[in-house]
Amino acid sequence: MRTASMADHWIENHKRDSWRRQAKASGYRARSAFKLKQIQERFQLVREGDCVLDVGCHPGGWAQVAVELVGDAGTVIGVDLQACAPVEGAVLLTGDITEAITQERILSELDGELLNVVISDISPHITGKWDMDQSVAMTLVADVFDFALPLLRKGGGLTTKLFQGIGVEELIQAVRPHFSSVRRFSPDASRNSSSEVYLVCKHHTPWKAPKTSVRTRYEESLNKILGGDEIEDDPEPVASTFQVRRRKKPIGEFEEH
Template sequence: MRGGLPCFGEAGDPLHPFVQRLIKARFLQQVENKHDIGGCQMADHWIENHKRDSWRRQAKASGYRARSAFKLKQIQERFNLIREGDVILDVGCHPGGWAQVGMELVGETGFVLGIDLEPCQPVEGALLLTGDITDPHTQERMLTELNGRPLNAVVSDISPNITGKWDMDQAVAMTLVAQVFDFALPLLCKGGSFTTKLFQGVGVEELIVAVKPFFSDVRRYAPHASRNSSSEVYLVCRNFMPWKAKTFAVREAYETALNLKLGGDDVDEGPEIIKSSFSVRRKKSE
């Protein structure tokens, strides 16, 4: 276990049928595309690239805690999502690179609230909490800290506790993103934005369909600071339109659509096996 989260694939570890269908679909996609994603090979390749990563060196030279800071800067340059005085929710804030950039953008009159399973060193002007965003107690604490202030922007660079099994990691990551939408959308102000990392694969199109009704513009964007070998892409949702929403149940809409696509039975509500597998954090090196 890492970070208090289970490692799947061991004897006796059950998998919810919904996740099983995601994994099967992802496996078939890999076979079709002839992708080699062996865990050891991926790890060796990542370590080698990490050593010669120019963005990592630039982050260190610029005083940012992670190379991922440049991803948010490039997203901001392209879409101008964050303004001075804004209230921002940074989901998966460890180690603090996005919070640093966020505070630069919102200034002294703004506010950055971060949440992560892993404790994060303070960032001046920001409030970085430790907890699981899918846990009701953590959500209550976040609401208390916001004190009724609506969010202008949600930025999320979250990923699950990486197992090296791409099909499992991608399936869990997609469901996690949907859960974050469910929590944050009711807090987002009119015209607000929601930006989140996705891993390309099964379910991406279904998630986009699920969130499109809430925003006037939804598109995918790959910052230059993302690794060339990475399958990550950012979903940038702009101009939130709350009056168009009958419900904010993004996860339900996403899972229903994907379940129909995969030809399975109805998805049970709140499968614990999915809920317990989330690591709401950003790796220090990302």
């Protein structure tokens, strides 16, 4: 595989600055707004009047784009660990998407309505240890699927950021039965297209959903490739052939009673 040269880095930085300038000029809060715009251009995920959940919405770039796409008749609910400045036309909640209290607040905002689309740009806090960050991020993505799928309409769509590395194929396999189309897409606006990729899932097929959660199936297939299944929970005791040799008592030693 070719390693990134100085020229590649220069091009990446130049592209990043160019998207940042465009974001500023167009009034978007984040460069990432263009990633959603490019996903939309390619896959037409969101339609006017849709009900959209934006997971990991801070600082609000995707929420701004989503509000434009759904129009006045639509609904946009965003959620993030960090409080987000208001976006007109969207309801933005602060909380952890994996926690029951946040999930209940989303349900109460929905008030029985189902989602047409879930857009998730979620990325956990980066520690710098790539393997660990990537594995935490992928488990978080599996949790987003498990929360969002029961709320998604038949025929609905979901896009989420993935982090290239171990487990990507396994997660895609775990998600496949839930949609009739699951595609990977790297928007031009992605800073580092080699590690950031979006999964775009269309046409939710709830009647095909397996009984076990996405996370369980994802972790089971990950264990298979990583060999984790070889560890038994409660191994049967096995007779040992090891023998303790009795030492002869040295002369002069007394037995205690």
